[in-house]
Amino acid sequence: MKKYFGKHAAIALLGATVATGCTWVDPIPGASAVTLVQPSHVVNCRSIGTTSSQVKDKIGFINRSDSKVTEELLTLAQNSAVEMGGDTLVAESGPIAGSQKFRIYKCK
Numbered sequence: 001m002k003k004y005f006g007k008h009a010a011i012a013l014l015g016a017t018v019a020t021g022c023t024w025v026d027p028i029p030g031a032s033a034v035t036l037v038q039p040s041h042v043v044n045c046r047s048i049g050t051t052s053s054q055v056k057d058k059i060g061f062i063n064r065s066d067s068k069v070t071e072e073l074l075t076l077a078q079n080s081a082v083e084m085g086g087d088t089l090v091a092e093s094g095p096i097a098g099s100q101k102f103r104i105y106k107c108k
Contacts, residue, residue: 024072025055031078036089036102045088045107051080057098070095077102 053076057069077089077100086104093101 025075025079027075028079028082030082031075034078034081034087034089036074036077036091039090042088042090042103042105042107045105047103048086048106049084049104050092050101051077051084051104052099052101053077053080054099057095066095069098070100073098073100077104080104 053073055069055072055076057064073095074089080102081087081089081104084104086106088105088107089102090105091100091102
C-alpha cells in the first residue's frame, strides 16, 4: 500500500511541477509590438482605456513562478491593447495574487 501511494504522489508532484513552469497565454497577432513603458513616456500619447489581467498564480497548493505569472499578465494586457487599438501599456499596479491593471495608450 505504501509503495502504491508513493508512486501516485510522485506523479502528482511531477505534474504540478511541470504545470507551474508552463505558459498558458498565447499572444494574438500584433501583441508583440505593444510596449510596456513608464508613465513618463506617455505624456504625448492618447489614453484609450484600461485593462485588468488575471491568471492563476497557484496550482493547488503550489505557487507558480513569479516570472511566468508576470509574463502571462503582460501578454493578456498586450492582447487587450491590440483589440482596443493601442500600442503602449503602463502598469497601474504590480502583480498581486495573479492580477494586474494596465492603462492602454495610442502613441504611434
